Amino acid sequence: MKIVTWNINGVRARIENLIHWLRESQPDIVCLQEIKTVDDQFPRFEVEALGYHVETHGQKGFNGVAILSKLRFDEVNRGLPGDAADEQARFIEGVFSTDKGALRVVSLYLPNGNPIHDPVKFPYKLSWMARLERWAKARLALEEALILAGDYNVIPDPIDARYPEAWLGDALFQPETRQAFRRLENLGFTEAVRSVSDAPDVYTFWDYQAGAWQKNNGIRIDHLLLSPEAANRFTAASIEKHVRAWEKPSDHVPVAVELALEAA
DNA sequence: ATGACAACCCCGGGTTGA
Numbered sequence: 001m002k003i004v005t006w007n008i009n010g011v012r013a014r015i016e017n018l019i020h021w022l023r024e025s026q027p028d029i030v031c032l033q034e035i036k037t038v039d040d041q042f043p044r045f046e047v048e049a050l051g052y053h054v055e056t057h058g059q060k061g062f063n064g065v066a067i068l069s070k071l072r073f074d075e076v077n078r079g080l081p082g083d084a085a086d087e088q089a090r091f092i093e094g095v096f097s098t099d100k101g102a103l104r105v106v107s108l109y110l111p112n113g114n115p116i117h118d119p120v121k122f123p124y125k126l127s128w129m130a131r132l133e134r135w136a137k138a139r140l141a142l143e144e145a146l147i148l149a150g151d152y153n154v155i156p157d158p159i160d161a162r163y164p165e166a167w168l169g170d171a172l173f174q175p176e177t178r179q180a181f182r183r184l185e186n187l188g189f190t191e192a193v194r195s196v197s198d199a200p201d202v203y204t205f206w207d208y209q210a211g212a213w214q215k216n217n218g219i220r221i222d223h224l225l226l227s228p229e230a231a232n233r234f235t236a237a238s239i240e241k242h243v244r245a246w247e248k249p250s251d252h253v254p255v256a257v258e259l260a261l262e263a264a
Numbered sequence: 265a266t267g268a269c270a271a272c273c274c275c276g277g278g279t280t281g282a
Contacts, residue, residue, distance in 0.1 A: 009281090010271050034281085036272060061272045062280065112282060153282075172282065207282065208269035219282080251270080251282080 001098070001259045003029045003105060004240075005149035005222055007205075007252035011035040011066070014250060015043045021243060022050050025254065028070045028263075029096070031107030031149040033252075035064035042066065059089040065107040065150070071096040071263045080108075082131035090128070097264035100233065101144065108132070108150035113171030122171050125153070129180040137187055139227075145261070146227035148189070151252065153221055154181045156191070159200050160220035172221060189225035192237040192257045205252045206244055213244055222255045233259040 004027040008014050011032060022030070030052075035042060039058045047054050047068055057078040058064040067073075075095035080086070090109040095102055110132070113125030132148075139146055155173045158164035167173035185191055193202065203218025212218065226234055236258040243253045 013271060034271090112280085114282070167282090170282075205282075210268055221282080248270095 001028045001261055001263070002256055003027065003031075003147055003149065003224070003259065004254045004256040005031040005033070005107065005151070005224055006254040007033040007109070007151040007222060007250060009034050009036070009250040009252065012037055012041065012043060014248070015046060017243075017246060017248060017250070019046055019050070020246075021240075021254065022047070022052070022068075025240060025256070027256065029094075029105055030068040031105065032066040032068065033064075033107060033109035033151045035066050036062060037064060055092060055094060057089045057092040059087070063109055064089045065092045065109050067092055067094045067105060067107050069094060069096065074102075080128065080131050081135055083127070098145070098261040099264055100261040103230075103261065104139065104144055104146040106146075106148045106150070108148060108152070110150065110152045110154065112153050113174075113177065116169065116171050116174060122174075125171055126176055126180060129177070129184070133180070133184050133187065136184060136189070140188055143229060144227065145230040145233065145259070147230050147257070148225040150223070151221060152181065152223050154178065154223070155219050155221055156181055156194070156223075159198075160202075162201065162203070162217045162219070167219070172219070185225065188228055190228075190231040190234065192224040192226055192234060193220070193239065193255065195231075196237050202239065203241075204239060204255055208251050222252055224255060224257050226257070230259060233261050235260050
């Protein structure tokens with residue numbers, strides 16, 4: 001089974017791109033971030049026509065996440081628990097039945113957090129990460145195959161940026177940010193891409209500006225964290241970076257994992 | 265130091281992103 005995360009940077013602006021990619025990549029489950037639309041305006045019919053079920057957690061203008069799946073959803077949960085006042089659409093969880101038992105998949109869009117001295121933005125990022133850690137700890141106790149996939153807005157290590165020194169004052173690379181990501185991993189997750197490669201110049205995002213793509217000035221901020229039960233079935237990871245060279249691309253590319261399990 | 269680029273809001277220009 002192929003499970004992919006992709007920050008699409010506006011699903012309505014990118015629908016032709018999305019359809020073309022779905023036909024080419026043939027994923028079973030897709031976690032989208034930054035759909036930038038309310039649920040009613042998600043282009044669901046085009047996606048459903050390719051055989052996908054669609055569940056969204058959208059909002060007007062910004063943020064918004066979705067899960068597309070060839071498997072029927074057994075359960076859907078919207079919003080990260082822990083702050084009833086948080087109205088930003090950054091989290092959706094789907095549960096599926098496989099031949100090896102339940103599979104839980106989360107599509108998350110972790111707050112950017114810049115600028116770091118803003119009284120709201122960086123604290124919001126860190127509190128969101130603390131909430132995610134609490135939620136993940138409880139979910140791990142279920143001992144199910146669980147995948148936390150999304151745009152984490154975290155550069156885990158210097159090797160994950162072409163120019164790490166350029167990110168020293170940035171929320172994506174702050175010590176507190178990296179520590180929070182490490183704490184999450186240390187609950188017992190396997191970070192898919194880095195678990196199979198220590199190669200440099202492996203990125204998932206290239207800014208639109210200043211020729212970042214052409215110069216390979218990228219960062220690796222889109223990640224899939226696998227619970228032990230998911231990691232045991234994990235066979236491959238890949239970054240579909242050719243998509244960044246398409247017409248009218250997102251600034252992020254799809255990141256995929258393969259798991260040795262099938263729809264029930 | 266700023267802007268570069270792109271999408272959203274909805275129609276001129278602000279907001280957000282990373």
